[in-house]
Amino acid sequence: MIQLNSLAELVPVSNQLLALASDVPVWCFYGEMGAGKTTLIKAICDQLGVIDSMSSPSFSVVNEYETKSRETLYHFDFFRIKSNQEALDIGVDDYFHSDNYCFIEWPDKIQSLLPDHHVEISIKLVDDNKREINLMEHGKK
Ligand SMILES: Nc1ncnc2c1ncn2[C@@H]1O[C@H](COP(=O)(O)OP(=O)(O)O)[C@@H](O)[C@H]1O
Ligand SMILES: [Mg+2]
Numbered sequence: 001m002i003q004l005n006s007l008a009e010l011v012p013v014s015n016q017l018l019a020l021a022s023d024v025p026v027w028c029f030y031g032e033m034g035a036g037k038t039t040l041i042k043a044i045c046d047q048l049g050v051i052d053s054m055s056s057p058s059f060s061v062v063n064e065y066e067t068k069s070r071e072t073l074y075h076f077d078f079f080r081i082k083s084n085q086e087a088l089d090i091g092v093d094d095y096f097h098s099d100n101y102c103f104i105e106w107p108d109k110i111q112s113l114l115p116d117h118h119v120e121i122s123i124k125l126v127d128d129n130k131r132e133i134n135l136m137e138h139g140k141k
Contacts, residue, residue: 001132001133001134002016002017002132002133002134002135003130003131003132003133004036004040004123004130004131004132004133005129005130006129006130007039007129010039010040010043011043011046011047013040013043013133014040014043014044014046014047015047017044017121017133017135018044018047018048020135021119021135021137024117024118024119024137025098025099025100025101025102026096026101026102026104026114026115026117026118026119027044027101027102027103027104027118027119027121028104028107028114028118028119028120028121029041029103029104029105029107029121029123030107030108030120030121030122030123031122031123031124031125032125034125035123035124035125035131036123036125036131037105037123038077038105040121040123040133041075041103041105044103045065045073045075045103048067048071048073048101049067049068049069050065050066050067050073051065051066051067051068052065052066060080061076061077061078061080061081061087061090062074062075062076062090062095063075063076071100071101072098072100073100073101073102073103074095074098074100074101074102074103075102075103075105076092076095076102076103076104076105077105077106078104078105078106078107078109078110079105079106079109081106081109081110084110084112084113087109087110087113088113092110092113093113096113096114096115097115115139116138116139117137117138117139117140118137118138118139119135119136119137119138120134120135120136120137120138121133121134121135122134122136
């Protein structure tokens with residue numbers, strides 16, 4: 001379990017998570033609304049050298065970012081998705097098997113479409129400033 005005691009700890013915590021799982025492309029973020037999923041993903045993307053500002057809160061389901069070293073990564077928010085078919089129509093299979101990082105909010109909405117090999121990150125809101133983070137790797141190759 002990793003403690004995230006303030007926004008200031010986002011950088012070291014992101015690096016800790018990357019040290020544990022940077023070889024796994026698909027990362028699933030679980031946690032209630034306001035737990036800090038978007039915030040943590042943004043911090044991880046910063047550490048990976050994403051150039052685009054990730055300031056578009058209005059992105060629909062998938063947002064694509066590019067890093068300084070010209071790698072592409074994908075950020076998904078499935079909160080509003082209504083069916084697996086809707087996700088398949090967006091092309092999630094191709095994204096999830098692209099070998100690029102895929103950071104996923106509300107993965108439980110499309111649980112059966114997730115690749116076996118993925119990282120589960122659970123964020124628990126302890127209080128306004130404190131979060132508990134758990135990381136588990138599933139379906140290791
Ligand atoms: N580790 C943290 N410490 C303090 N505040 C945080 C932390 N993570 C997120 N927040 C704040 O909580 C709010 C919701 O965060 P957000 O990342 O949008 O949550 P989610 O995507 O899980 O709904 C934001 O105002 C954000 O600044
Ligand atoms: Mg969010």
